[in-house]
Amino acid sequence: MTNLLKIEWLKIKAYPAFWWVLVITAISYPAVNYCMSVVYHHFLDDPKMATIKLMIGNPFAFNEVWHTVAYFSSWFILFPAIIVIMLITNEYTFKTYRQNIIDGWSRNQFLSAKLLTLLLYPLLSRCCTWLFVYW
Amino acid sequence: MKVLEINNIHKSYGATKALNGISFSVPKGSIFGILGPNGSGKTTLLSIILDVLKANSGTFNWFSEASSEVQRQCIGTLLETPNFYHYLSATNNLEITRQISGRGKKGEIDIALQKVKLFDRRNSKFSTYSLGMKQRLAIGAALLGSPSILVLDEPTNGLDPVGIAEIRELILELNAKGHTIIVASHLLDEVEKICTHVAIMKFGKLLTCGPVAEVMSNDDLVELGAENSEVLLFVMGKYLGVLNIRTEKNLVVIGLPKGAADLEEINSFCFNSGIVLNHLYVRKQKLETRFFELTQN
Numbered sequence: 366m367t368n369l370l371k372i373e374w375l376k377i378k379a380y381p382a383f384w385w386v387l388v389i390t391a392i393s394y395p396a397v398n399y400c401m402s403v404v405y406h407h408f409l410d411d412p413k414m415a416t417i418k419l420m421i422g423n424p425f426a427f428n429e430v431w432h433t434v435a436y437f438s439s440w441f442i443l444f445p446a447i448i449v450i451m452l453i454t455n456e457y458t459f460k461t462y463r464q465n466i467i468d469g470w471s472r473n474q475f476l477s478a479k480l481l482t483l484l485l486y487p488l489l490s491r492c493c494t495w496l497f498v499y500w
Numbered sequence: 501m502k503v504l505e506i507n508n509i510h511k512s513y514g515a516t517k518a519l520n521g522i523s524f525s526v527p528k529g530s531i532f533g534i535l536g537p538n539g540s541g542k543t544t545l546l547s548i549i550l551d552v553l554k555a556n557s558g559t560f561n562w563f564s565e566a567s568s569e570v571q572r573q574c575i576g577t578l579l580e581t582p583n584f585y586h587y588l589s590a591t592n593n594l595e596i597t598r599q600i601s602g603r604g605k606k607g608e609i610d611i612a613l614q615k616v617k618l619f620d621r622r623n624s625k626f627s628t629y630s631l632g633m634k635q636r637l638a639i640g641a642a643l644l645g646s647p648s649i650l651v652l653d654e655p656t657n658g659l660d661p662v663g664i665a666e667i668r669e670l671i672l673e674l675n676a677k678g679h680t681i682i683v684a685s686h687l688l689d690e691v692e693k694i695c696t697h698v699a700i701m702k703f704g705k706l707l708t709c710g711p712v713a714e715v716m717s718n719d720d721l722v723e724l725g726a727e728n729s730e731v732l733l734f735v736m737g738k739y740l741g742v743l744n745i746r747t748e749k750n751l752v753v754i755g756l757p758k759g760a761a762d763l764e765e766i767n768s769f770c771f772n773s774g775i776v777l778n779h780l781y782v783r784k785q786k787l788e789t790r791f792f793e794l795t796q797n
Contacts, residue, residue: 464583469573
């Protein structure tokens with residue numbers, strides 16, 4: 366299994382487009398959440414808005430923050446989606462899925478390698494969210 | 501010992517029958533040429549034995565065992581087009597090949613790149629390569645770790661004459677070390693120069709198969725020339741074992757049973773009949789001629 370992941374890593378580690386989209390994702394997720402929290406505090410800390418604030422509560426406090434962060438981050442879900450689409454379609458446009466099979470992977474190994482990599486992305490972005498929330 | 505055995509393989513794409521009951525076997529240590537016009541099913545056949553495609557029916561065995569990915573790892577392959585990650589360098593692409601197939605050690609990537617003369621460009625992206633260089637890299641990937649079996653589909657596609665000669669040398673060199681090589685090609689000259697065995701296909705059917713000498717089992721043709729070709733024609737008509745005789749320009753061409761062309765004997769026969777020859781040559785039947793004979797009717 367680690368070998369499959371190692372090979373997938375070789376495929377992406379020198380792929381500039383992958384790193385660009387990853388950087389964009391890594392910036393856009395905290396940025397949108399940060400902006401929203403600034404906006405929230407700017408408008409609702411005003412004493413005149415006290416009633417509205419009472420209605421909404423504080424979405425940037427635990428435990429509500431999980432829902433809030435997940436919601437705002439989902440606006441930029443397209444970026445990780447692009448990564449996934451890129452990595453899958455590349456294999457087909459370059460016909461490398463055939464080469465992988467020819468070189469000695471079984472079809473199952475090819476699919477599980479991809480699946481494992483794709484499972485790592487949500488894990489990664491979840492870690493980012495945690496970091497952001499606790500920070 | 502048989503390296504590869506193919507039994508009665510059928511494959512159709514919808515209504516098109518791509519392969520129609522192909523069976524043959526590849527002996528160990530041979531250079532096996534698979535010939536056929538465009539669309540005869542060469543690549544389909546190779547795709548099936550490499551498990552990229554599934555046959556509708558029929559079986560094939562590598563080393564007398566059912567196929568598996570472990571066997572594919574020991575086979576160096578170039579199938580149809582060079583397939584590599586465009587955004588990676590040659591070294592990185594070969595590293596992926598090496599990791600998947602487990603062939604060769606880390607340092608052998610450089611050796612493979614040197615063999616196909618791409619070492620200087622090893623850090624350039626694959627997308628910047630010319631067609632010939634891509635083809636060379638694909639051959640390099642097939643050679644990685646010097647596998648005991650090579651399957652090459654049109655290996656000389658896009659290469660310059662020097663490149664073609666180099667690949668030919670490479671194939672002969674590997675064969676001399678005991679490696680088995682399966683080559684599909686429509687370049688008959690190439691195949692004729694290197695192959696020990698051939699299989700000729702057309703429309704998904706196997707027309708003939710066997711050692712090159714057997715496939716080309718036809719009469720020996722001998723060209724003779726002398727000052728007076730009419731007398732020569734008359735005299736040679738009386739030569740023992742002549743199957744047919746005709747003139748071509750100012751040469752006399754006689755057909756003899758296969759293996760019966762003894763130039764010394766012919767020469768002394770003519771001399772004893774009072775004719776001095778100025779031209780005597782056994783015309784080797786070209787694979788090309790045989791190929792046209794087989795594929796055109």
